[in-house]
Amino acid sequence: MSQGDSESSPSRFRARVHVYPRREILDPQGRAIGEALARLGFDEVAGVRAGKGFEVELTATDKSAAVAQLERMCSELLANPITEDYSVELLEDSAR
């Protein structure tokens, strides 16, 4: 569908979205995993948060538009802003 690289034609992007429990919110799953790591001898582990990852493929006019769309996806569905933080990362092979 995409023809040429004219600035207005949408490009395809791949992104990785990370969603984690907010630091100030108790994360019982992360704590249990941290305790399990300590039992295996990883005494250096000072904390674990257990989150989720999403790989999203999308079209957007440019990188900043892609990031803006992804952030909206996070605030509207992928993350619950009361309990979770998120981060958005465009992958290197994006914008073909």
Place this chain on the structure above:
Amino acid sequence: MKCGVVVFPGSNCDHDVYHVLRHVTDQDASFLWHERDDVDGCDLVVLPGGFSYGDYLRAGAMAAVSPVMAAVRQHADNGGLVLGICNGFQILLEAGLLPGAMRRNRDLRFLGCDVRVRVERNDLPFTRGYDVGQVLRLPVGHAEGNYADTAAALDQLEANGQVVFRYVDASGDADEAGSGNLNGAERAIAGICNRQGNVCALMPHPERAAEEVLGQTDGLAMFAGLVGSLTATTDSRVGATS
């Protein structure tokens, strides 16, 4: 009164609620499929327990953006009654019809047992059949019932009187760290309502404690109270709109 029980893929307490409304309290009850975009003129909409959409993403998150929820939001905005039970509570939180969020239970266990909850206010259609301070024994069945919000939001919730039910121990104390608060919910919150008091949700299952044959009847007064309040308001609403 006309009652609608929303059915999402994965709802599993829909028939229990329908049974209580239809056969125990003798009301006009029907199911509302999640893909419809209206609530079929219902006075009361119940979001039942279950595992809507397999709890994908977060409990209630997928159901919250399903077509019927836009209609439920409209119904609530018009002052219509909405009751969320268990997964229905989670859905109402995810949809933003009630404030806060659910975390996994403190001990990471699915809880399937009876709990004690104390009625904090009885000026709502949902609780008019109870006394303030009355302790109910109701069953729970959930893995994400650990209610959370920011401290400021919780203070606001309390100041507004939006806490409707709290978990209590055998002596009736609602201590957050106490033995009655099995899932670890902040401030031992088991059920809340919106500012207007027409949207209410709780983690325990009143529909599973609404008949003598089940050995528990503490949940029946919730449905009976709704019927009583709606019989009155339906009459006045008809008069107002005709």
